[in-house]
Amino acid sequence: MPLITIIGAGPGLGLEIARAFGRRGFDVALVARTQSKLDSLAQTLAGEGITAHGFAADISRPDTVTAALRSITDTLGPIDVLEFSPADPSLTPVDVLEVTMENLQPQIDFYLGGALAAVGTVLPDMIAAGKGTVLITTGGGSISPMPFLGNVNIAAAGLRNWALNLHNALQPKGVYVAHLGITALIGGGHPDAEPEVIAEALAQLHDERQQAELHYVAYNG
Structure with a gap:
């Protein structure tokens, strides 16, 4: 079975990404901070006939991400798809007029640092x-x-830039990289903003292996 690893797995979009790829015959490795929550997600997927395992790691600690990914490959085999979509609600957003290096650096460390490690x-x-x-x-x-x-x-823009750069560099090597930018309140009421719909759009990027980027827009209200 091919294997997808989801970095930042949770009960919303992450779970639906697992389901979308599980329907395509993938086994699933789930990565997030809390092992008990990962085990619960894996149990939910198992009840739907999808083989899933949880591996705890903290995106803000790159060494734990590297260790989790190595444990995944040692236990389950090569990773065919890596999906990176973590979030940290403890990182406070600020208005563009209030950005300083002090409130910007934690965002860069989490998103770019986490992606570079993973x-x-x-x-x-x-x-x-x-x-x-x-x-x-x-x-x-x-x-x-x-x-x-x-x-x-x-x-996020820095992470997007790197993803697009990787797409161009790795396409000749057979490795597909794509960026999904979501302008939507996920699960906020708009039918196109439901997590299962967005997850399917992400899976289709993988199926088609053409686009470097999809800006997924579903305005609520």
């Missing part, structure tokens, strides 16, 4: 195999900035 761990094996997929998910402010998310948008 993607950097799996890419060598993907390149050596001449295949693999990396899907990087951010808020839509990485593409169309929102003033009230001034510091978050800078970090």
Whole structure:
């Protein structure tokens, strides 16, 4: 079975990404901070016929991410798809007029630092195999900035830039990288903003392996 690893797995979008790929015949590795919550998600997926395992790691501690990914490959085999979509609600967003290095650096460390650790761990094996997929998910402010998310948008835009750069560099090597920017209140009431709909759009990026980027827009209200 092919294997997808979801970094930042939770009961919303992460669970639906697992389901979307599980329907496509993937086994699932779930990565987030709390093992008990991961075990609960894995049990839910198992009840739906999807093989899933949880591996605890803290995105703000890159060494734990690297260790979790190595444990996944040792236990379950090569990672065919890596999906990166963590969030940390404890990191406070600030208005664009209030951005300082002090409130920007934690955002950069979390999003860019976390992605560099996670993607950097799996890419060598993907390149050596001449295949693999990396899907990087951010808020839509990485593409169309929102003033009230001034510091978050800078970090997300940097992550988006890196993803697009990787897409161009790795396409000739058989490795597909794509960025999904979500401008939507996920689960906020708009039918196109439901997590299962967005997860399916992400899975279709992998299926088609063409687009470097999808800006997914579903305005509520």
